[in-house]
Amino acid sequence: MHVIVLASQKGGSGKTTLAAHLAVAAEIAGDGPAVLIDTDPQxxxxxxxxxxxAQQPALAPTSIADLPDKLRALSDAGYRxxxxDTPPAITEAISAVVRSANLVVIPTRPxxxxxxxxxxxxxLVRAAGGPFAFAVTQxxxxxRLTVQAMAALSEHGTVASAIVHDRVDYAGSMIDGRxxxxxDAKGRSAAEIAELWKFVKAQIAKSTKARISKGQG
Structure with a gap:
């Protein structure tokens, strides 16, 4: 099972929205089953x-302390x-979550x-030693600020070319559970989420290949 962690110290960056959208995108693309894990006390x-x-993706409530055991159980259950989703505070507990990730996605507003x-x-992510990528949100x-933000972020790591724009349909989706x-399957927002999921999958495939070449399984 591949673990994707949404992490950012900055509140309001879009972690929860991206977690929900990427999980549904995985199911729509036929890459499921996917499961959501909410470690944010909010x-x-x-x-x-x-x-x-809809019942997919599944939801598996857990605490940060119990996350390793939960991940093993979900993997054994066949989730791919x-x-x-993580709280905004950067703590040692969040470091443990990051260390369990195959990829950390860092949502960042421009x-x-x-x-x-x-x-x-x-x-924090670099200290954990795992791969990460930025996703520009809102x-x-x-x-010009968006272009400048992507250029600035690219100096620190990989940036998704799929930009999540500030549209009301994202806010509306978090109200009605969709x-x-x-x-709106044919809308611009739907297209950028589909592209973002393709990017995330490619990053995971890249990191998996790198681990195998290093003999890490």
């Missing part, structure tokens, strides 16, 4: 899932991808404040 991801009509805050998240269409791919 429980926003669980609240979204509880108003959702687990998406872990604002000077968010770009300044991303350093602590990058430091971007305004056709703005994602933009389900509410």
């Amino acid at each position: 429980g926003s991801l669980s609240a979204w899932w509880n108003v959702r009509e 991808f687990a998406f872990v 604002s000077p404040h968010d770009l300044r805050a991303v350093g602590s998240t990058v430091d 971007a305004k269409p056709n703005t 994602t933009v791919q389900e509410s």
Whole structure:
């Protein structure tokens, strides 16, 4: 089972929204079964899932302390991808979550404040030694700031070319338990989420190949 952790010290960066959307995107693309894991005490991801009509992806509530055992159980149960939403506080407990990841996705809004805050998240992920990538979220269409943000982030690591733009359908999806791919399958937001999932899959395949070549299984 591949574990994808959404992590960012900055609150409001879009971790929960991306976790939900990527898990559904995995199911739509035929890459499931996928499971969502909510380790944020605020429980926003669980609240979204509880108003959702569809039963896929699954939800597996757990604490950070119990996460390793939960991941093993979910892997044994046949899940292919687990998406872990994390609280914004950067703590040693979050470090343990990051160490369990096959890929850490760091959502980042294209604002000077968010770009300044991303350093602590990058430091934590690098200390854990795992692969990571940035996803630009809540971007305004056709703005120079978004281009500048992607350039700045690329100096620290890989940046997804699929940009998640600031549209009302994302906010609406988190209210009614659906994602933009389900509410408007042919819309621009649905297309960018599908592209982001392709990017995430490619990054995981790349890191898996690298581990195998190093004899790490």
